Amino acid sequence: MRxxxxxxxxxxxxxxxxxxxxSLAHRVRQEVEDHLWEAxxxxxxxxxxxxxxxxxxxxxxxxxxxxxxxxxxxxxxxRSGAMIVLAAGALYVxxxxxxxxxxxxxxxxxxxxxxxxxxxxxxxxxxxxxxxxLGVVGWAYISSRRVSPRFDTACRSQLRWSLGLVTAAAxxxxxxxxxxxxxxxxxxxxxxxxxxxxxxxxxSITIEVAVxxxxxxxxxxTLRNTLRASSLLSN
Amino acid sequence: xxxGHLDMIVLAALSRGPxxxxxxxxxxxxxxxGAFELPEGTxxxxxxxxxxxxxxxSQWTTAESGxxxxxxxxxxxxxxxxxxxxxxxxxxxxxxGGLLGSPxxxxxxxxx
Numbered sequence: 218m219r220x221x222x223x224x225x226x227x228x229x230x231x232x233x234x235x236x237x238x239x240s241l242a243h244r245v246r247q248e249v250e251d252h253l254w255e256a257x258x259x260x261x262x263x264x265x266x267x268x269x270x271x272x273x274x275x276x277x278x279x280x281x282x283x284x285x286x287x288x289x290x291x292x293x294x295x296r297s298g299a300m301i302v303l304a305a306g307a308l309y310v311x312x313x314x315x316x317x318x319x320x321x322x323x324x325x326x327x328x329x330x331x332x333x334x335x336x337x338x339x340x341x342x343x344x345x346x347x348x349x350x351l352g353v354v355g356w357a358y359i360s361s362r363r364v365s366p367r368f369d370t371a372c373r374s375q376l377r378w379s380l381g382l383v384t385a386a387a388x389x390x391x392x393x394x395x396x397x398x399x400x401x402x403x404x405x406x407x408x409x410x411x412x413x414x415x416x417x418x419x420x421s422i423t424i425e426v427a428v429x430x431x432x433x434x435x436x437x438x439t440l441r442n443t444l445r446a447s448s449l450l451s452n
Numbered sequence: 453x454x455x456g457h458l459d460m461i462v463l464a465a466l467s468r469g470p471x472x473x474x475x476x477x478x479x480x481x482x483x484x485x486g487a488f489e490l491p492e493g494t495x496x497x498x499x500x501x502x503x504x505x506x507x508x509x510s511q512w513t514t515a516e517s518g519x520x521x522x523x524x525x526x527x528x529x530x531x532x533x534x535x536x537x538x539x540x541x542x543x544x545x546x547x548x549g550g551l552l553g554s555p556x557x558x559x560x561x562x563x564x
Contacts, residue, residue: 244522248473248496251519255474256492276491284497288504364501366458 223268224253227278234282237446238289240317245285249275277452283368286446291364291372293439294379298359301352301386304432308345308390311428312397318417324410330403341396347392368450376443380436384426387436394429398422460541461488462498463507463526463534472515473499474523499524507533 228246235242255265256271275281319325326334359379365372401422405415459546465471465479476499477492500507507530526534 245496247520248522249493251472251515251517251521252474252492252496254517254519255515274492276493280491281493281497284494285500288497292504343456364504366497366501 221265223265223272224250224257227253227272227275228360231278231282235285235446236449237286237442241285241289270317283365283450284426286359286368286450287365287372289374290368290439290443290446291359291362293381293442294376295359297383297436297439298352298356298379300432300435301348301383301390302356304390304428305345305349307428308425311424312345315397315418315421317403318421322414324404324408324414326404326406330407333403334400337396337400340398341393344393344396348386348388348393351382351386351389355379355386358382368446371374373447380440380443383389383436387432391429391433393429394425397425458490458498459502459507460534460537462495462502463530463537466508466524466526467534472513472521472523485560488559502530506530519539535543 231249232242232246235245253268253271253275256274257267259399261266323451359382362375365375401418405418461480461484462476465476465483468479471479473496474492477495480488480495499508499510503510503524507526507527509527510522510524513521513523
């Protein structure tokens with residue numbers, strides 16, 4: 218039969234409840250381990266009872282994890298908000314670079330591609346502007362939030378809004394990148410220029426797709442962590 | 453009673469020098485005469501929050517026991533914030549004392 222180990226069991230439970238932020242869980246586990254052993258041995262006693270007393274005085278693992286959740290998840294949301302703004306900047310530079318290159322090469326859309334190109338570019342522009350506006354609003358909203366000391370209803374609502382705005386900004390940004398990729402692919406497939414000419418458009422599109430992919434993954438991770446925290450810490 | 457004041461209490465506990473979480477709790481207990489009964493674990497999210505806000509800095513050290521230990525210290529901004537909070541608190545305590553008519557205040561007022 219397994220010997221009771223209150224400190225080790227408590228640390229496992231706390232690390233599990235902090236599963237929404239693995240690096241934080243690792244740090245907190247080490248810090249709390251030091252505390253609990255310090256408290257256990259304070260009276261020169263390392264018995265199971267002394268361990269249980271130290272654990273009891275420390276407080277319920279779920280409550281402690283909840284206090285960390287508010288800070289950690291808002292930080293993750295802030296990071297996503299900043300990424301949206303940075304991604305918008307990176308996409309702008311890539312788009313402008315590609316357009317400048319087309320100008321330099323005097324590479325215009327053929328008559329057959331003009332109508333399609335116009336529609337796709339209009340979608341691209343509208344989607345980009347929408348993404349930028351939502352991104353800036355989202356970033357401003359998230360940056361102005363105060364960190365709640367508890368993972369309570371107000372904190373959850375704040376996170377829902379933050380992540381909603383960030384996701385709402387990411388969706389048109391992805392549409393904009395798809396539109397850019399579509400127009401570029403049409404150009405390249407129609408004219409099949411040498412690699413020395415199509416290198417810059419290909420590179421800029423690769424950058425756009427990579428930026429969008431990193432952004433989607435980061436937001437997805439934050440959303441998953443928030444959902445995980447909500448399900449773990451809900452009463 | 454502690455609600456809303458925990459950050460100030462933690463900053464005050466660190467005003468005499470760097471300390472790890474357990475020592476911060478001991479310091480609070482000692483200086484408050486054991487007046488605050490709070491789950492010890494609530495100090496750690498507060499320390500983390502204050503560090504994120506730039507009011508504390510921290511670093512890992514190794515304790516005599518060989519365990520890893522996180523030691524916290526007030527930053528310049530933390531020291532400034534504590535001084536501001538202390539001034540606000542003293543004004544507040546003075547005003548409340550006056551309103552409630554504590555003996556100290558009654559004497560002060562009559563002697564003027």
